[in-house]
Amino acid sequence: MPKQLEVRDVETHAPTLVGANTAVQTDDLHAWFDQLHALRGITLNVPERQVTAIIGPSGCGKSTFLRCLNRMHELVPSARVSGTVRVHDQDIYAPGIDPVLVRRRVGMVFQKPNPFPTMNIYDNVAAGVRLAGERDRRRLDDVVERSLRAAALWEEVKDRLRKPGTSLSGGQQQRLCIARALAVSPEVLLMDEPASALDPAATLRIEELARDLAKEITIVIVTHNMQQAARVSDVTGFFLGGQLVEFGPTNGLFTRPTDKRTEDYITGRFG
Amino acid sequence: MDPRYRLRRGMDQGMTLVCFLCTLLVLTPLVLVLTFLAQTGLSALNWDFFTKLPGAAGEPGGGMANAITGTLILIGLAGCLGIPIGVLGGTFLSEYPQTQVSRISRFAADVMNGIPSIVMGLFAYVLIVLPLRHFSALAGGVALGVMLIPTVMRTTEEVVRLVPQSVREAALALGIPQWKTTLRVVLPTATAGIVTGIMIALARIAGETAPLLFTAFGNRFWNRSILQPIAALPLQIFAYAISPFDDWHRQAWAGALVLVAIVLVVNVGARYATSRQVRLR
Numbered sequence: 378m379p380k381q382l383e384v385r386d387v388e389t390h391a392p393t394l395v396g397a398n399t400a401v402q403t404d405d406l407h408a409w410f411d412q413l414h415a416l417r418g419i420t421l422n423v424p425e426r427q428v429t430a431i432i433g434p435s436g437c438g439k440s441t442f443l444r445c446l447n448r449m450h451e452l453v454p455s456a457r458v459s460g461t462v463r464v465h466d467q468d469i470y471a472p473g474i475d476p477v478l479v480r481r482r483v484g485m486v487f488q489k490p491n492p493f494p495t496m497n498i499y500d501n502v503a504a505g506v507r508l509a510g511e512r513d514r515r516r517l518d519d520v521v522e523r524s525l526r527a528a529a530l531w532e533e534v535k536d537r538l539r540k541p542g543t544s545l546s547g548g549q550q551q552r553l554c555i556a557r558a559l560a561v562s563p564e565v566l567l568m569d570e571p572a573s574a575l576d577p578a579a580t581l582r583i584e585e586l587a588r589d590l591a592k593e594i595t596i597v598i599v600t601h602n603m604q605q606a607a608r609v610s611d612v613t614g615f616f617l618g619g620q621l622v623e624f625g626p627t628n629g630l631f632t633r634p635t636d637k638r639t640e641d642y643i644t645g646r647f648g
Numbered sequence: 649m650d651p652r653y654r655l656r657r658g659m660d661q662g663m664t665l666v667c668f669l670c671t672l673l674v675l676t677p678l679v680l681v682l683t684f685l686a687q688t689g690l691s692a693l694n695w696d697f698f699t700k701l702p703g704a705a706g707e708p709g710g711g712m713a714n715a716i717t718g719t720l721i722l723i724g725l726a727g728c729l730g731i732p733i734g735v736l737g738g739t740f741l742s743e744y745p746q747t748q749v750s751r752i753s754r755f756a757a758d759v760m761n762g763i764p765s766i767v768m769g770l771f772a773y774v775l776i777v778l779p780l781r782h783f784s785a786l787a788g789g790v791a792l793g794v795m796l797i798p799t800v801m802r803t804t805e806e807v808v809r810l811v812p813q814s815v816r817e818a819a820l821a822l823g824i825p826q827w828k829t830t831l832r833v834v835l836p837t838a839t840a841g842i843v844t845g846i847m848i849a850l851a852r853i854a855g856e857t858a859p860l861l862f863t864a865f866g867n868r869f870w871n872r873s874i875l876q877p878i879a880a881l882p883l884q885i886f887a888y889a890i891s892p893f894d895d896w897h898r899q900a901w902a903g904a905l906v907l908v909a910i911v912l913v914v915n916v917g918a919r920y921a922t923s924r925q926v927r928l929r
Contacts, residue, residue, distance in 0.1 A: 449821060454746060481823030491814040495836045505822035508832055554818070561822055 397424035400565055400595035401446055406460035408441050408450055415441045417619040418460070428587055428596045430610035430627065432603055434647065438619040439599045443567045446597065447483035448476040465564060481509070484563035488570045490550035492542030499538040501553055505561040520560050528556035529586055548579025555586065566590065568598040572605065584609045603643055607631050615639045682908070689905030692898035702868050708895040712903050714870050718785070718879035719910070722864060723854055725789025725874065730796025731846055737797070738804025743830055757798035768795050769859035777863060785871060785878035788864025792853045799852065803845030811837045840921050847918035851911045857882035881907045
């Protein structure tokens with residue numbers, strides 16, 4: 378990672394470079410919505426098989442950042458990106474890279490649970506694999522069970538896999554969406570405020586799940602809830618006005634923030 | 649009691665009454681037409697009407713079997729042309745709303761919706777009848793099919809647009825290509841609405857007479873080929889209604905009743921499809 382160390386804010390990156398490989402690396406990442414400059418040069422390394430939390434007040438660009446990591450940002454008409462994003466050393470914005478393939482490697486879970494309304498539980502989980510061409514019944518069964526187990530939902534739904542996905546409770550729907558994302562075996566899972574529409578109990582389950590999943594894959598979670606970031610993450614980045622203010626191990630960032638703005642935010646002086 | 653409160657309440661009740669009366673006023677013609685149609689039509693409706701060909705001019709008896717099947721064939725032909733173009737076009741308008749092509753076709757569809765139906769008949773006449781040198785079921789089907797396109801297209805666009813953006817994003821984030829997302833995720837979600845739109849459009853063209861005058865033309869016998877003229881209920885009703893024979897007048901009423909029944913069945917089917925959509929959400 379020598380290249381990372383040359384850029385500004387060396388000290389904010391240094392801690393993350395200890396003890397883990399890098400899964401996602403962004404370098405001078407800018408993003409626009411038409412004239413609005415939403416991200417202003419984000420450079421950071423997401424450690425592999427850890428939970429990285431992105432916090433910051435509304436409109437600070439944290440969701441936009443997340444959506445740049447699997448090329449969902451460009452789906453918005455008039456949206457633009459510059460800079461590089463590397464996922465396991467492959468530049469996902471290089472010419473000739475198919476965003477469809479990027480999104481199979483970098484999955485996403487959204488703020489509101491969004492199961493496919495016409496599909497049952499089984500079909501929801503199988504959708505990604507099936508629409509990628511898998512027809513073998515046994516392998517599909519296998520993927521569905523494995524993904525539902527990984528999302529800690531199997532025991533609750535194994536007897537009603539043919540019921541509509543929308544018949545589940547909000548928290549179950551969100552775990553269904555996580556299972557659906559896991560079914561295509563992504564290397565990285567992006568979670569965009571995955572618990573903000575859920576009650577505290579369901580929130581807790583999602584957080585436990587994120588911790589568990591990080592044993593296998595890399596998790597990046599955007600949250601406006603600082604307690605959640607503190608509970609769930611190994612590394613935290615604080616965004617403000619489209620810039621990365623501070624980035625480092627969660628413990629250090631919350632107990633000894635190096636930047637005044639971070640301190641103000643986490644002590645609740647604004648945002 | 650506060651007089652202003654009393655005034656307000658009186659106003660409220662008065663306006664409710666006015667709204668109620670207006671609703672009655674709207675319903676009156678519908679009920680009148682239907683009851684009159686049922687009274688006059690039912691008396692001429694019998695088994696022969698559904699199974700027999702028209703009798704010779706002036707002779708009592710005979711039926712409209714050929715016209716009933718003819719109308720169904722014409723609707724089928726129109727559907728084959730109008731439904732695929734309309735649904736796919738509407739999907740394009742909804743999924744790529746900002747392109748120049750969609751702006752132009754949206755405008756064209758709206759203009760087409762306002763074109764008098766007889767002009768559609770002329771269009772099919774020039775396109776099919778003149779080159780083939782005779783009237784045909786095909787020409788009638790094309791005339792009706794072209795009328796279907798704008799309605800189906802615009803309703804499809806509306807209901808496909810109602811599919812939440814989050815559903816599209818969920819599919820795309822799974823690494824499902826855009827075309828598969830549209831075809832396998834977005835369209836199935838909107839199916840009930842699309843079907844409703846198609847049913848309503850079909851019901852509308854089922855009763856069209858003008859576009860058939862110089863395309864399908866009418867036929868007093870069984871039709872053997874879609875390249876031959878074909879009978880249709882609206883045409884038969886028209887022909888019988890202006891004839892001098894009492895029996896034919898009665899049959900025209902019966903034909904009108906059957907036509908309305910077909911439209912009603914289709915509309916109820918559309919209602920059924922919509923109610924399933926609501927349950928799904």
